[in-house]
Amino acid sequence: MNILENVDLRAHSTMRLGGTTRYYCEATDRMEVLEALSWAQQRNLPVQMIGSGSNIVWKDEGFSGLLIVNKILRYELFKEDETNVYLTVGAGEPWDSVVERSVQAGLTGIEALSLVPGTAGATPIQNVGAYGQDVSQTLTTIEAYDTAARDFITLPAYDCGFGYRTSRFKATDRGRFFITAVTFHLTIGNPEGPYYPAVGNYLREHNITEVTPATLRQAVIAIRSAKLPDPAVVANCGSFFANPIISSGQFNQLSADLDTEIPHWKHDADIKVSAAWLIEQTGFKDYHDSETGVATWPTQPLVLVNEAAANTTALLAFKQKIITAVQAKFGITLQQEPELLPL
Numbered sequence: 001m002n003i004l005e006n007v008d009l010r011a012h013s014t015m016r017l018g019g020t021t022r023y024y025c026e027a028t029d030r031m032e033v034l035e036a037l038s039w040a041q042q043r044n045l046p047v048q049m050i051g052s053g054s055n056i057v058w059k060d061e062g063f064s065g066l067l068i069v070n071k072i073l074r075y076e077l078f079k080e081d082e083t084n085v086y087l088t089v090g091a092g093e094p095w096d097s098v099v100e101r102s103v104q105a106g107l108t109g110i111e112a113l114s115l116v117p118g119t120a121g122a123t124p125i126q127n128v129g130a131y132g133q134d135v136s137q138t139l140t141t142i143e144a145y146d147t148a149a150r151d152f153i154t155l156p157a158y159d160c161g162f163g164y165r166t167s168r169f170k171a172t173d174r175g176r177f178f179i180t181a182v183t184f185h186l187t188i189g190n191p192e193g194p195y196y197p198a199v200g201n202y203l204r205e206h207n208i209t210e211v212t213p214a215t216l217r218q219a220v221i222a223i224r225s226a227k228l229p230d231p232a233v234v235a236n237c238g239s240f241f242a243n244p245i246i247s248s249g250q251f252n253q254l255s256a257d258l259d260t261e262i263p264h265w266k267h268d269a270d271i272k273v274s275a276a277w278l279i280e281q282t283g284f285k286d287y288h289d290s291e292t293g294v295a296t297w298p299t300q301p302l303v304l305v306n307e308a309a310a311n312t313t314a315l316l317a318f319k320q321k322i323i324t325a326v327q328a329k330f331g332i333t334l335q336q337e338p339e340l341l342p343l
Helices: 030-042 095-104 197-205 213-227 248-258 275-281 312-330
Strands: 004-008 020-027 047-050 056-058 063-070 075-079 084-090 139-146 151-156 177-188 236-239 264-267 270-273 294-297 300-306 339-341
Touching: 020 030, 030 047, 030 063, 030 139, 030 177, 047 177, 056 312, 063 177, 084 095, 095 213, 197 213, 248 270, 270 275, 275 300, 275 312, 294 312, 300 312
Parallel strands: 020 063, 047 063, 056 339
Antiparallel strands: 004 020, 075 084, 084 177, 139 151, 139 177, 236 300, 264 270, 294 300
């Protein structure tokens, strides 16, 4: 393999911050993953595998081990019957390309996840979700190298520990698995309502009565493009905070104390509160911080934008300003979504 040294990590995070990695390589198939892991093990080096870096914030001190960028490409459809189709994709496939191709094939199940940046292999890690869909609803299996078993294994969805914006890959088994492929169960046909409120509004405003995978994808792309910056143009990692989940009792007390309508959604027995609303109420909407060089995006305060940050320390300082303000006003602690690496 071609192992490079002292590679700038800013090119491997859409926030464009961070130090350098001591060693770097790209893996285009499973054998190259094994070769890279063996190379690092012989030198007693830590290993980190990433995709496009769209949900990553690198620390300023960089990474002392081997960074593997997953470039494994694969796109295979298996038609079980006239309705059910299984789609297996390589972990290095650009996610939106996967969604686009599935929609072109007339498949429904992941079209609401259109325009989500990153690679297919990254989607299970935080159980990527948007506009009423998340990958745990259609994902069936994950192929990965298991450092504990020292072999490639297949994990069924029920064994992935999926939750709201989380999984075992992000929590209990962080760093244990190197995902190489994912398989989804999709269906031939049209998506069924009810639709996410923003999507439903778009469909009504554009007089769309027959909803197909293509029209739903079109709606989501239009909504996302109007609200969110393109990470290829503006340095950002998408939503920087997850919507907090609180108990019904805490929500009712908060609503009574504030005497106002708080945007929220049911989440099993609990309540998911809009983090964007909480941030906006603390005065951080379209906020440009000259001290750190970080800002919130004008139409979506969940998105932190690197305007002129000198380093990751500045980004984390601005993040803490928001967390502290929300905690002081609402008694709710926001949680960061992008991974801070190295672990």
